[in-house]
Amino acid sequence: MPELKITTKIIDHDITLIRLVGFLDAHTFEELDVVINDLFEKNIHKIVADLSALEYISSAGAGVFIGALAAAQENSGNIILAAANENIHEVFDLLGLTQIFTMTDSVETAAKAFECNA
Amino acid sequence: MKIAHHAHKDIVIPNSTRHLVTVRQAVFDVIQESGFPEHEMLRIALAIDEALSNIMEHAFETENLKAELTINLSLDADEEKFEALILDSGKEFDPGEIESPDILTHVASGQKTGLGIFLMRQVMNEVKYTFVSGFRNELRMIKYAHDFKTKGATNAGTQDHYQNH
Numbered sequence: 001m002p003e004l005k006i007t008t009k010i011i012d013h014d015i016t017l018i019r020l021v022g023f024l025d026a027h028t029f030e031e032l033d034v035v036i037n038d039l040f041e042k043n044i045h046k047i048v049a050d051l052s053a054l055e056y057i058s059s060a061g062a063g064v065f066i067g068a069l070a071a072a073q074e075n076s077g078n079i080i081l082a083a084a085n086e087n088i089h090e091v092f093d094l095l096g097l098t099q100i101f102t103m104t105d106s107v108e109t110a111a112k113a114f115e116c117n118a
Numbered sequence: 119m120k121i122a123h124h125a126h127k128d129i130v131i132p133n134s135t136r137h138l139v140t141v142r143q144a145v146f147d148v149i150q151e152s153g154f155p156e157h158e159m160l161r162i163a164l165a166i167d168e169a170l171s172n173i174m175e176h177a178f179e180t181e182n183l184k185a186e187l188t189i190n191l192s193l194d195a196d197e198e199k200f201e202a203l204i205l206d207s208g209k210e211f212d213p214g215e216i217e218s219p220d221i222l223t224h225v226a227s228g229q230k231t232g233l234g235i236f237l238m239r240q241v242m243n244e245v246k247y248t249f250v251s252g253f254r255n256e257l258r259m260i261k262y263a264h265d266f267k268t269k270g271a272t273n274a275g276t277q278d279h280y281q282n283h
Contacts, residue, residue, distance in 0.1 A: 027134075058138075060234075063229075067229070096221035
């Protein structure tokens with residue numbers, strides 16, 4: 001079983017969902033970096049990250065979201081983190097990132113957050 | 119009834135991040151065997167993951183030797199205390215010299231790295247670094263089951279000790 005599985009799906013005309021399954025650490029973070037940069041190159045800057053099946057994240061993984069946040073926001077987008085379990089949420093909390101990222105309980109709520117700010 | 123006792127594990131880790139998942143599982147095993155509070159398990163595994171990731175990223179400069187080098191990790195735990203000792207023969211690196219970042223500034227600048235040591239300090243009660251000149255780095259990290267037993271440490275902060283020999 002791969003340590004990290006990433007799938008992407010368009011959930012609205014300009015919102016893309018990235019679903020992460022497994023472990024996002026110093027070994028796997030570059031895979032997510034590639035996917036996000038690929039979306040940016042396609043001028044997609046509204047991203048919902050579905051973290052419901054993410055089992056683990058370290059600072060290397062969180063760093064990908066940090067690195068991408070400013071670029072997304074500068075292009076009228078955002079990166080919204082959805083459905084993180086308690087453990088994942090705690091890592092963002094330890095890093096002080098819950099005050100910076102929009103974190104929602106579900107993908108649906110995240111998508112609505114984009115619609116409200118459109 | 120769960121019988122708690124001292125648990126110990128020594129691991130030699132090849133210098134590759136693909137082994138981090140194995141190390142985290144070893145931390146889980148030691149904590150579960152020892153009786154140390156399991157709600158700390160993930161946080162401690164995270165702190166050790168961060169320390170090892172940092173060593174793998176920075177300690178060994180010679181690219182063609184990187185894969186051959188190893189890191190020694192020793193885990194000890196009982197109901198009261200979890201201790202990890204990490205030994206590597208890479209270049210001297212003192213995490214005490216790294217200041218904790220201002221997270222707002224860090225994010226605004228779009229920096230992807232530099233938060234691992236901050237996380238180590240957030241989680242562990244003590245982080246002790248020793249450099250044995252020409253030989254090795256020793257990083258000892260301690261977490262107490264009850265933080266009030268940490269002498270001189272504040273609730274929010276880690277007590278750092280750094281020595282050079």
